[in-house]
Amino acid sequence: MPGEIITLQAGQCGNQVGQQFWSQLCGEHGIEKDGMPVKVEGIERNDQPGVFFRTNSSGRYTPRAILIDLEPRVINSIKAETNDGLFDPKDIYVSSEGGGAANRWAEGYVNAMRNKEEILDMINREIDSCDNFEGFQLLHSVAGGTGSGFGSFLLEELSDNYSKKLVQTYSVFGASEVVVQPYNTVLTLKRLVEHSDANIIVDNNSLTTIASKNLQVLSPSYNDTNKLISTVMSACTNTLRFPSYSYNSLTSILSTLIPTPDLHFLIPSYTPFTSDFVNAAAKEIRGSTAYDVILEVLDKKLRMCSYNEPNGVNISVFDILMGTEKSMASQSESIQKALIKARERIQFAPWSSSAIHVAVGSKSPFIAKGDTRETNDIVSGLMLANSTSILPILRQVANQYDQLMHRNAFLNNYLNSDYDTEVGDIMDEFNDSREVLENQIAEYQLSESINYLNEVDEEDEEGGKVEGADQQEADVEMNL
Amino acid sequence: MPPALQLKEPVIDNRFSLTARYVKYPPSYKNHEGYPKPKNYPIEKLTNLRDQEAAIIQDLISVLAGFEGFYIRYSEDFDIENVSQRLKGPDFLINKHVDTSFKDITKRVNKLSKMCFALESFVETNNNLIYGRILHSLCYEIMNFLKEYETLLVQIEHEFRANPKYSLTLLEQQLNTGTEQEPVSVSMKMQSFYEITQRINRENDRRSSNSNLESIRFGSIMKSLKDDNYTGTLDGVTSDSENSRFVKGGMVLNMIQRSIDEYKGNLRVHAFLVDLFNRVSKYYLEMLNRWLQCGTVNDPYGEFLINETKSNDHNKFDAIQWADKFSIRQEGLLKQFHAREIQKKIVLTGKYFNVFRECVGEFSEGSDLSNCTISSLQDSDLQIRIEESYKRANKHILEMFFEGYSLDNWIIGLNKYFLLTNGSAFEDFLQFSIKDLRRASDRISLTSLTRSYKRSYEADDSYSIPTVAAKTRRLVYNLVTPVVSSETFVNELTAILKAQTTDADEVFASDNIDSLRELLRTTIETNVMQIQNQLAPPHTRIDKYTIQKFAIDISVPFPLSLILTRSQVFEFQLVFREQSLLRFVDKSLSISWKELCHQRLWKWKYSNRKLTRWISKCRLLHSKMTNFVRILRLYLSFYVIDVNWHKVEEVLDKVGKDETVNLETVYTVIKTFLSTILNDSLLTKLKLVEVLSDIFSVMLLFHNLVMSLQQSLILMDERLFAESQEQLTAIMPEFDEEKNRDRLGKMVATLDSYASAFDTKIGEFASLLNYYGELDSASLLLLYNDLAKTFKLEH
Known part of the structure; x- marks a missing residue:
């Protein structure tokens, strides 16, 4: 079994996105919404549901997921929708107080800390059911209280307790109705920067605009935008779940995208949204080839965060193309052509290799089956870019934070929480986090220059210069 | 017109039949074995020409049957005991006193005698099944003809006796004219048979x-x-x-065929010969x-x-x-x-x-x-x-x-195991066995490798619904076995690609069997010698890794082995070895990525700026290497294997639906598939493979470097050193500024040498790709372009 991934979903947003994600995965792997396998004849399975699901002897699939919330509403509705069958009740954590985190980071954080043992037990139990556990993915929003606060604590604990395992997050930025979201975001960002390996960043404003342009809805609900996120998640994990030639592990994907741990924010762009992912809401697609996809995902109007902001400099670019196996093989030439053009359009960081990596994934046979021939020929694709296009959203967060902090607005909620008594000075935490954010912004800015990662200074020239480093020396093994 | 041959059933006593001689040859004039020489009234004394004619006809009746007459005798040279002379037939001498008016006609008629004798002898010699059924049939036909001929002779004799007006001219006409039932005259048939048998005799002589x-x-x-x-x-x-030592079978038919072709202009004879051919x-x-x-x-x-x-x-x-x-x-x-x-x-x-x-x-x-x-x-x-x-x-x-036998699923199965179309199972295997695969090949247990290999693929094919495809894949799973071959991948390729082939021109220039034999022997000897010399001994520890010798093998069961032959499995193996080595390198890089970008020690904020910069450089080099490996993998897996496989699939889909797709097409398409991917996977260009293998070595050395530095890193930072000392119980050296400067110097030097070796090799690799791409393998240009653009290597 290839590297299993355990999903942690925290807070209202995290659980709602998770709900979409799991229903998408169930569809793609032929699993009923209560976890029982669909009986279909004539489908050649080549999938690996085991990456995300465990099975028991009766064939029932259970997501390797831990659901966390501080109030029962969302989780109850998930239970209702899945006939209480899909998720393992032992994997569900709802705070006994049940009042929620009131959109306060500190509330979430403290609650998590108090219930640390219980949560870690749940995680350990899930890990026990894995053969070759590879990493975690956290679904959360950074704006509210639970996702950000509880999530932050989780990130710290994960990197502490499971230091050898990868941690990837899907972090949703921005929610207009929460006034203190800049506080929450900045505090969470510190953990994203320091305690995770990769973060796929989406922001609600971008998602809403994309949804209203690409789906047949005028004013998209969270339900619609969450579908966009789950589509991205499904695409991201496509090569893990439908293994073909390469990118069969989370490590292989992340190592392609992240050349240095200092830069690990990833921006997704996806096109086209077809009905097999976002069902009836999708607009009609008049055919889409690999060529179209590779070029279209470069459009800044498809970027799921920093929508329509000027293009930044790219550190790495990774395309996942999905179509039926046969249609992909016949499109090799169009992929080549598109890559040549794309390479001209993308601005790469001067120090990095200008590589556009491509993974050729395949659509689920369960979904492709029911569809008409035409939709089967449609190629969809996701681009993940590690680029300085992330800067506008980071700067925006920093600005909003500074404005609030400047006026000391709404700080009472934080100062008078249990955080101070149980953890430490919240103001220190604020300042520290703000500094981490500033450094991160600086790091990304610096990455646009040629000397990033490869700076040479005079001292270095004299000290470490190796003369005539030829093949012979390359074969020398170092002995320290 | 001569009277038509209308006879009652011929009265022939088989004991004396022309076709069945069981007694010794009758004494001839020349060789009379003590008997008195047969004499008759001297012909010159027969002054009446009519009498002379009668005497000649009388003589001819027996001569035509192949015997000697009184006035017409075997030539002096003819030795009846000599088989080859018998097969040729005797020449006849006509008494010189025969009146000139009869001489010519007698001579003409007499030709048949020689042929008749020859045919009789032919049947005598060859009418035996050991010469095959075809020749046997021909003999049967000749016998039948001789019977027909004999009947004619009987009729002639009868007419000679009964018809007072009978003459030599009539006799000749009778022999040379066909009838309505038998449009080809007896003499013509005799002639044809004679020609055929003579050809056979000559060929037999040659072969003897x-x-x-x-x-x-x-x-x-x-x-x-x-x-x-x-x-x-x-x-x-x-x-x-x-x-064969003698003429038989198809050769006999060929001789008849030649006559058929020669008589194309003569419709009647042609028809007769075709008929003969069909019967024979x-x-x-x-x-x-x-x-x-x-x-x-x-x-x-x-x-x-x-x-x-x-x-x-x-x-x-x-x-x-x-x-x-x-x-x-x-x-x-x-x-x-x-x-x-x-x-x-x-x-x-x-x-x-x-x-x-x-x-x-x-x-x-x-x-x-x-x-x-x-x-x-x-x-x-x-x-x-x-x-x-x-x-x-x-x-x-x-x-x-x-x-x-589900051939199509078999090939898919082979693709899966040898071309690694399902990467995750192999990834699994690498995950479990990477330690073993890094050991020297003489220090690992094949059994445990096999167990882990089988385990990785186990789940993969077991849970599916039992369809034909799944069963076939299961069968392939059961048959595939990991092996450790005796040579490293590069050496194995060297042995194949450097093997000298025998020069075709030289072969065709040799003029007898011995010189041909000698030529082949020397080629084989030089091959054995040269290859031994060219195989590279292990250069670094990397060359001793088991992965360099790791391969899988399958013995394809009959009859599938007729299509998926040994040589094809071997080609599959070569691609597998390249792929598995590449994936091993990739896996190693993934592991060192985790070290570089995830491990706490590497992410530590070091106070020494030089060290920080060195770490950055490591990451940069690592990212370059990763890019290279990923580009190569996409090229090999997608552009080479997947795209070409798709072409095979298109043909396989037509099987049974399109009549023009026959087994040979299927066979050819598989063969082409394999040779295309071999070629496009660089495996036919030794230089490319050598450079690639060097690149892999640099990557693995770099990987080893990265993985070996944890302790050094702790020693390089005072704060980290202090912090770790509390946690670690193992005895650590002291924190020493001086030593650290040295250490860092070494680290910088090593990294720089790897980086520069990597750059040099990539450049070399790209220009070779470009060279071969322009030369004969256009698809290599695809990889070249991708690499050149990525690493900004424009020439």
């Missing part, structure tokens, strides 16, 4: 001498070397260059039909077009044995079968049925035979019928391979 036979044999070996388009076990035609070829035709309809060879005398090499039971499922089990007998090849295409179709048709019978059992003949039955080798629709038989055989064999 040893040196001649040797040169005939050499000639046919050379011809088969030039002509054979033998490539695998189930396609192509091998020819059998054995030569009856057995041959029967064998041909049996062969084309069910692939059986019933040819005890080795006369047929197809030669079957008998095999014993224990190797009957050995694919190699099937390669030349059936071959075309070049000797006596009929002109109808001269075209290679026809030969191929004939051989394959029967071969397919044989395979079919071996696997499915006896073949129910069914009703679809009408189009496949040949009624005469002289018919103009011969080719069409062969074509029909070929199609029929293809239909059955394709059905067997695809529906019975």
Whole structure:
């Protein structure tokens, strides 16, 4: 079994996105919404549901997921929708107080800390059911209280307790109705920067605009935008779940995208949204080839965060193309052509290799089956870019934070929480986090220059210069 | 007009029949063995010409039957005891006193006597089944003719006695004119038979001498070397260059065929000869039909077009044995079968049925035979019928391979295991066994590697619904076994690619068997010598890694082994070894990525700016390497394997639906697939592979460096050192600024040397790709362009 991934979903947003994600995965792997396998004849399975699901002897699939919330509403509705069958009740954590985190980071954080043992037990139990556990993915929003606060604590604990395992997050930025979201975001960002390996960043404003342009809805609900996120998640994990030639592990994907741990924010762009992912809401697609996809995902109007902001400099670019196996093989030439053009359009960081990596994934046979021939020929694709296009959203967060902090607005909620008594000075935490954010912004800015990662200074020239480093020396093994 | 031959049933006592001589030769004039020489009234004394004519006719009646007369005798040179003279027939001398007016006509008539004698002798010598059924049939035909001839002679004698007006002229007319029933005259038939038999005699003479036979044999070996388009076990035609000591089978038919061709202008004789051919070829035709309809060879005398090499039971499922089990007998090849295409179709048709019978059992003949039955080798629709038989055989064999043995799923299975189309299982295997694969190959246990290999693929094919495809894949799973080969991947390729082939021109320039033998021997010897010298000894620890020698093998069961032959499995293996090495490197890089970008020690904020910069450089080099590996993988897996496989699939989809897709097409398409991916995977260009292997080595050395630094890193930072000392119980060296400067210097030097080696090798690799791409393998340019753009290597 290839590297299993355990999903942690925290807070209202995290659980709602998770709900979409799991229903998408169930569809793609032929699993009923209560976890029982669909009986279909004539489908050649080549999938690996085991990456995300465990099975028991009766064939029932259970997501390797831990659901966390501080109030029962969302989780109850998930239970209702899945006939209480899909998720393992032992994997569900709802705070006994049940009042929620009131959109306060500190509330979430403290609650998590108090219930640390219980949560870690749940995680350990899930890990026990894995053969070759590879990493975690956290679904959360950074704006509210639970996702950000509880999530932050989780990130710290994960990197502490499971230091050898990868941690990837899907972090949703921005929610207009929460006034203190800049506080929450900045505090969470510190953990994203320091305690995770990769973060796929989406922001609600971008998602809403994309949804209203690409789906047949005028004013998209969270339900619609969450579908966009789950589509991205499904695409991201496509090569893990439908293994073909390469990118069969989370490590292989992340190592392609992240050349240095200092830069690990990833921006997704996806096109086209077809009905097999976002069902009836999708607009009609008049055919889409690999060529179209590779070029279209470069459009800044498809970027799921920093929508329509000027293009930044790219550190790495990774395309996942999905179509039926046969249609992909016949499109090799169009992929080549598109890559040549794309390479001209993308601005790469001067120090990095200008590589556009491509993974050729395949659509689920369960979904492709029911569809008409035409939709089967449609190629969809996701681009993940590690680029300085992330800067506008980071700067925006920093600005909003500074404005609030400047006026000391709404700080009472934080100062008078249990955080101070149980953890430490919240103001220190604020300042520290703000500094981490500033450094991160600086790091990304610096990455646009040629000397990033490869700076040479005079001292270095004299000290470490190796003369005539030829093949012979390359074969020398170092002995320290 | 002479009177028509209208006789009652001829009264012939078989004991004295011309065709059945059981007594010694009668004494001849020359060799009378003590008996008095037979004498008759001297002809010159017969002054009445009419009397002389009568005497001559009287004489001729026995002379025409091949005996000596009184006035017409065997020539002095003729030795009746000498077989070859007998087969040629005696020359006759006519008494010089015969009146000139009769001499000419007698001479003309007398030609038949010689022929008759020769034919009798021919039948006598050859009418034996050891010379084969075809020659036997010819003898039978000659005998029948001789009987007919004998009847005519009886009739002549009768007329001579009864018809007072009978004359030599009438006699000649009678011999030279056909009838309505038999439009070809007796003398003409005699002539034709005589020509055919003389050809056979001459050829037999030629073959009786040893040196001649040797040169005939050499000639046919050379011809088969030039002509054979033998490539695998189930396609192509091998020819059998054995030569027989005597004329038989197809050769006999060929001699008749030559007469047919020579008499094309003479419709009557032509028709007679064609008829003769058809009758003589009856057995041959029967064998041909049996062969084309069910692939059986019933040819005890080795006369047929197809030669079957008998095999014993224990190797009957050995694919190699099937390669030349059936071959075309070049000797006596009929002109109808001269075209290679026809030969191929004939051989394959029967071969397919044989395979079919071996696997499915006896073949129910069914009703679809009408189009496949040949009624005469002289018919103009011969080719069409062969074509029909070929199609029929293809239909059955394709059905067997695809529906019975699930050939398509087999290939998919092989793709999965050898070309790693499902990367995750192999990724798994690497995950479990990377430690073993990094050990020296003589220090690992193949058993545990095998266990872990099998475990990685275990789950993969077991949970699916039991469809045919899944069952086939399971079978492939069970048959695949990991092996550790004796040579590293690069050495193995060197051995193959550097192997010298025998120069074709030299082969064809040799003029006898011995020089050919010598030539082949020297080539083999030089090969063994040279290859030993060229194999590189292990250079670094990397070259000793087990992964360098790791391979998987499968013995494909019969009859699939006829299509998926050993050599194809070998090609699959080569691609596998390249792929597995590449994935091993990739996996190693993934592990060191985690070290560089995830591990706490590497993410530590070091106070030493130089060290921080060094770490950054490591990451940069690592990212370059990762980019290279990923680009190479995409190229090999998608552009080479996937895209070309797609072309195969298109053809396989047509099997059973499109009549033009026959087994040969299937075979060819698989072969082309493999040779294309071998070529496009760089495996036919030794230099490229060598440079690639160097690149891999640099990457693995770099990986080793990264993985070995944890302790050094702790020692390099005072704060980290202090912090770790509390946690670690192991004895650590002291924190030492001085030593650290040295250490860092070393680290910088090593990293720089790796980085520069990597850059040099990448440049070299790219320019080789460009060179070969421009030269002959356009698809390499694709990889070149990608690499050149990525690493900004524009020339």
